[in-house]
Amino acid sequence: MKGLWAARGPCFAEAGQAEELAVTNPGGTAPHEIELKDPVLAAFLAWLLPGLGHFYQGRTAKGILFCVCIVGTFLYGAYLGSSRSVGLARVVYVSWRTEGQIEDKRLYYLCQMWVGLPALPAVVQAYRVRAGRDPLAWNLMAPPRLATDGGEPPTLHRIHRELHRYFELGSVFTAVAGLLNILAIYDAWGGPVMFEGRREEGDEEGGQKDKA
Numbered sequence: 001m002k003g004l005w006a007a008r009g010p011c012f013a014e015a016g017q018a019e020e021l022a023v024t025n026p027g028g029t030a031p032h033e034i035e036l037k038d039p040v041l042a043a044f045l046a047w048l049l050p051g052l053g054h055f056y057q058g059r060t061a062k063g064i065l066f067c068v069c070i071v072g073t074f075l076y077g078a079y080l081g082s083s084r085s086v087g088l089a090r091v092v093y094v095s096w097r098t099e100g101q102i103e104d105k106r107l108y109y110l111c112q113m114w115v116g117l118p119a120l121p122a123v124v125q126a127y128r129v130r131a132g133r134d135p136l137a138w139n140l141m142a143p144p145r146l147a148t149d150g151g152e153p154p155t156l157h158r159i160h161r162e163l164h165r166y167f168e169l170g171s172v173f174t175a176v177a178g179l180l181n182i183l184a185i186y187d188a189w190g191g192p193v194m195f196e197g198r199r200e201e202g203d204e205e206g207g208q209k210d211k212a
Contacts, residue, residue, distance in 0.1 A: 034059065036191050043189035048116045050181045053188035066184045070177050074115050077173025080166045086154040087139025090163065091170035092119055094126035095143040102146040104156055108171045114178035114185070 036042060037057055046053030051067030054060070081091030095106040112119045122141035129135060135142030135153055144156040160167055 034191065039189045039191075043185050046185040046188035047114065047181070049118075050115065050177075050184055053185070057188065062187070066181070070115065070181050070184065071118060073180070074112075074118050074174050074177035077170045077175075077177065078118075079170075080173060081163060081170030083162060086159050086162050087135075087142065088137070089121075089141045089170075090139065090144070090154075090159050091167055092141045092174050093122045093143045097143075097146055099146040102156070104144070104146055106143075108175050111175035111178040114181045115174070116181070119174075119178070 035058060042053040042057055044053070045056050046066075049067070050070035051063035051065070054063035054066060078089035078092060082088045083090075092109070092112050093106060094109050095104045097104050109119070109122065112122075119141075121137075122143075125135050125140065125142040129143050139153050142153060144159050145153055147155045147157075154162075163170070
């Protein structure tokens with residue numbers, strides 16, 4: 001059958017060929033099929049919003065699990081990096097700048113970006129700031145100013161001072177959410193990883209008994 005993956009070891013497929021997956025449960029009963037549809041589109045949707053690619057494939061339980069866990073982790077990290085004085089989600093932003101002796105190269109965003117849409121406001125805010133315009137929506141995910149004064153928008157020094165340890169905690173939570181979604185993206189593209197060792201052992205034992 002075209003697009004049918006054998007459930008023997010980790011499941012891999014050539015791009016554009018695999019559309020369905022034969023799944024055998026641990027009890028060794030007859031396999032059922034998971035329709036992966038277009039793996040590339042599923043992977044893109046999984047990046048766009050965690051769990052969306054699995055909803056597209058009809059894998060609702062996994063979609064809910066990934067959406068709740070990954071988006072929840074990201075939003076909690078964004079909450080830790082927010083305050084009334086400095087703005088919303090100040091731990092998620094795009095920056096690769098050096099002004100004088102102040103350097104801000106935000107490597108965390110390389111992980112955060114894998115959450116997809118929830119992290120994209122940081123890109124919009126970065127373009128606005130680079131063009132000399134004010135950030136939108138209470139400085140949501142806006143890159144901080146690289147200065148030492150206490151003016152507005154808040155400087156990087158002020159954000160660190162006011163958020164204190166929550167700046168690093170929020171950065172870690174949002175980055176971990178992005179890294180987790182990489183696994184979800186791979187699962188949407190390649191399907192679940194399974195082994196059929198128990199069934200093969202049962203078949204071998206049955207064959208030996210027949211010969212005896």
